[in-house]
Amino acid sequence: MTTATLNAIRADITTLAVDAIVNAANSSLLGGGGVDGAIHRAAGPDLLHECRLLAGCKTGDAKFTRGYRLPAGHIIHTVGPVWRGGEAGEPAQLASCYRRCLGVADAQGFASIAFPSISTGIYGYPIENAATVAVATVREELATGSSVTEVTFACFSEADLAVYQAVLGA
Numbered sequence: 001m002t003t004a005t006l007n008a009i010r011a012d013i014t015t016l017a018v019d020a021i022v023n024a025a026n027s028s029l030l031g032g033g034g035v036d037g038a039i040h041r042a043a044g045p046d047l048l049h050e051c052r053l054l055a056g057c058k059t060g061d062a063k064f065t066r067g068y069r070l071p072a073g074h075i076i077h078t079v080g081p082v083w084r085g086g087e088a089g090e091p092a093q094l095a096s097c098y099r100r101c102l103g104v105a106d107a108q109g110f111a112s113i114a115f116p117s118i119s120t121g122i123y124g125y126p127i128e129n130a131a132t133v134a135v136a137t138v139r140e141e142l143a144t145g146s147s148v149t150e151v152t153f154a155c156f157s158e159a160d161l162a163v164y165q166a167v168l169g170a
């Protein structure tokens, strides 16, 4: 049984004052477009210095850094799968992102975490499928016990928010 709350809101994730925000990064961890670029811009150049020490990240894995100029204390960087039609292990890799991020958060004792919609931008994962994996995996993971009590899905568009709200309410 989980006592955590799961919420979807429309927000720029870089503005959220939570213990950790999640970055949908690429495997180099050296910055990119989309939410990754926004996080690096908002956190400032010291983030890139710390990221260089991490030696990249595999698809489905997660590594954390400090949050620097962000209101969030930390950033958990994860690498989502590129959508290749859905038969190339993408759902398992996406689920792994959510599990590993929550694993890192729990190991650090974080209570609040915010996720962007991993893989659904440049990486092309269909939003309905991705939101279903995101919500189901977070629920499963928190049911096993965690320091995390508050999960926010930060949706960048009104359309994405509607999808998450439908999945959360289902």
Ligand code: ADP
Binding pocket: 011, 012, 013, 014, 024, 025, 033, 034, 035, 036, 038, 039, 080, 116, 117, 118, 119, 120, 121, 122, 123, 124, 125, 154, 155, 156, 157, 160
């Ligand atoms: P990926 O490469 O994993 O697909 P993207 O950054 O291209 O990552 O997109 C992931 C999601 O993040 C998309 O839904 C995109 O609209 C959203 N996004 C982009 N900028 C922000 C932001 N500042 N805050 C929250 N979500 C964002």
